[in-house]
Amino acid sequence: MKINEVSKITGLPISTLRFYERKNLIPDMFVRRDENNYRIYSDEIVDFLDDVKSLLSVGFSIEEISLLVNQQLDLSYEAKKKMVERKIEEMDEFQKRISKSKKFLQAVLDGKVDFQTKC
Amino acid sequence: MKINEVSKITGLPISTLRFYERKNLIPDMFVRRDENNYRIYSDEIVDFLDDVKSLLSVGFSIEEISLLVNQQLDLSYEAKKKMVERKIEEMDEFQKRISKSKKFLQAVLDGKVDFQTKC
């Protein structure tokens, strides 16, 4: 697949795909170059980018994801394990904050919170 | 309370508290000025900022929160309701993406995903 097709399937702008690559977010196995230097992507890139989108949307940074998936950077298994475990804890915290936020929003909606009254 | 105390209790830097105010994120009821133009905060600001922190951390923008809590901006009840309902849906999506991300992370950790193999 060429970049335009990946862009259309994933919904990510072409500029973003190139940007992610510059940031070392795309492991080599997903992309090679043809004789004209055009990027040729393997089909698996689609699922990969889908996971990347999820991770980014829940607050991972590009650098963090890159550290986990990039061989070149060569993070040790123990380091990755620690990182993933910490991150999974963070995500549990996250779930709690979401529940809290939902309560707050519901209270605002129900008028149970008053931001009008002067103190 | 003066700004330094609020900062210490909430963990938010003084510069951030002033920044939030500039962004209309702090309803008037939580802050007034003394004779020297120093900010005097009511005790309730602490819980409020705690909710703000949660909302920000799960992806709300300052402007969105501001729209919900600020009287001056005077968003209609119906508009707020729609916004909150949409946001609660988004947060449900969010929970799903978190579950998905946890699975991905676990797979990376378990070596069930291979980013090494050349295609």
Added chain:
DNA sequence: TATTGCTATAAACCTAGGTTTATAGTTCAT
């Protein structure tokens, strides 16, 4: 009363995550 500490504002600066622009080579359809 002077030095240290807290407060204020405005404006410049910073970072992450992209997007846009400028320039140039490639390819496909007519």
Added chain:
DNA sequence: ATGAACTATAAACCTAGGTTTATAGCAATA
């Protein structure tokens, strides 16, 4: 074989969410 569409890179630009800096007034304590 030529114009429209696609690809490439580098560099400038943009936005959100802050932080830092410069400058100045007020306060608390030796």
